Amino acid sequence: MTEEELKALFDQQAAGYDKQWAGMAPIRNTLYFLLDSLFVGLPQDARILCVGAGTGAEIAHLAERFPGWRFTALDPSGAMLEVCRQRARQGGFLDRCDFHQGYLETLEAGQAYDGATCFLVSQFFTDAQARTGFFRQIAQRLKPGGLLANADLAADTRSPAYERLLHSWMTLMSSAGVDPQMLERARAVYATDVAVLPAQQVADIIQAAGFAAPVQFFQAGLMHAWICQADGAGEA
Numbered sequence: 562m563t564e565e566e567l568k569a570l571f572d573q574q575a576a577g578y579d580k581q582w583a584g585m586a587p588i589r590n591t592l593y594f595l596l597d598s599l600f601v602g603l604p605q606d607a608r609i610l611c612v613g614a615g616t617g618a619e620i621a622h623l624a625e626r627f628p629g630w631r632f633t634a635l636d637p638s639g640a641m642l643e644v645c646r647q648r649a650r651q652g653g654f655l656d657r658c659d660f661h662q663g664y665l666e667t668l669e670a671g672q673a674y675d676g677a678t679c680f681l682v683s684q685f686f687t688d689a690q691a692r693t694g695f696f697r698q699i700a701q702r703l704k705p706g707g708l709l710a711n712a713d714l715a716a717d718t719r720s721p722a723y724e725r726l727l728h729s730w731m732t733l734m735s736s737a738g739v740d741p742q743m744l745e746r747a748r749a750v751y752a753t754d755v756a757v758l759p760a761q762q763v764a765d766i767i768q769a770a771g772f773a774a775p776v777q778f779f780q781a782g783l784m785h786a787w788i789c790q791a792d793g794a795g796e797a
Contacts, residue, residue, distance in 0.1 A: 564637065564664065578644070579616050584737025588781045592680075593622045595779050596710050599788045600676055603708065605629040607675035610702060612665065613682035617645030623678075624654040633659045635668055665698040676708045681784075684713040687756045689766060696770030703791040711767065712779070712786035714751070715760040727751070730782045760785045 600623070603609075607630045611620055614634035623630060632654075636642050639662050649655040661668055677699055686692035699709055716723050731744055739747075751757060758766075764775040767789050775787035 578641070579618070581739065581743065582737075584739065585734065588784065589618065591781065592712060592779055592784075592786055593619065595786075596623075596678075597626055599710065599778060600627070600708065603627075603630075603675045606631070608633070608673060610668075610674040610677040610699070611635060612677060612679040612699060614645055615641050617648045619678050619680060620645065620658065621648055621652050621654075624649075624652060624657060631657045631659075633661060633668075633674070635661045635663070635665065637662065637664055665695065665702075668702065670698070670701050674703050674707055676710070677703060678710050680710075680712045680786075681714070683711065683763075683766075684715075684755045684757065687754065689756075692756065693766050693770050696767050696772070700771035700791050705791060707791045709767075709772065709789040709791070710786065711775070711789060712784055713763055714755060714757050714783045715763050715785040716757055716783055717759040718757050726783055733782060757783070763787075 596619075605627075607627070609620075609623065609630055610633050611617075612635050614620060614636045615638075617634060620632050620634060624632065634642060634645050636645070642660050642662055646655070646658075646660055649658045679699065683692055683695055686695055696709075696711075703709065716726055727748075731748060734744055734747070735741070760777060760780075763785070764777070764787060767775045767787065771792050772789040773792060775789040777785060777787050779786035
């Protein structure tokens with residue numbers, strides 16, 4: 562799937578995206594609950610880069626939890642960013658947000674951010690070198706020692722266990738109310754346009770991009786999450 566095709570897909574889904582995935586909230590909320598304890602040491606006036614911000618769910622959570630933080634919402638989908646902007650307006654934290662439509666390379670480089678989030682984004686890079694380059698661009702925009710929280714789908718697709726995990730994941734989404742057409746699209750996309758790699762391989766890609774060894778702090782079904790510290794200040 563090309564960048565333009567991916568952008569068009571999320572543009573189409575933006576208006577109903579939150580409702581479509583509302584049933585998966587327990588997983589998302591657990592991820593955010595753990596994220597709080599990992600980000601709590603960042604400065605009270607921290608600047609946070611949200612890569613692939615989508616409708617702004619993690620920004621809304623962090624904005625309430627850390628009232629002094631400022632956020633840059635980065636997403637190629639203008640429709641998604643508009644929903645994010647509306648959420649920020651309704652939540653009363655619009656003045657703490659900047660919105661940038663585009664990909665990472667269009668965002669000014671420089672070690673300006675104390676932390677970053679990147680949830681279910683890098684998996685769309687099916688080329689390992691391009692995926693490493695993506696994480697390198699995030700590292701270049703973090704201060705030394707800055708933290709990245711990254712989540713992706715991960716599994717050893719060559720293992721017999723993968724089919725069971727995939728079936729369980731699809732069943733979970735179905736029970737959470739995800740539309741059957743969306744489920745079929747997801748299954749097809751996982752097979753062709755999503756780089757579902759073993760968790761250690763994802764961690765190795767992140768580390769090769771300029772981070773200390775990532776520490777996995779969360780797993781739910783196929784979703785894994787790591788906390789990663791930009792090189793220059795020791796272990797994550």
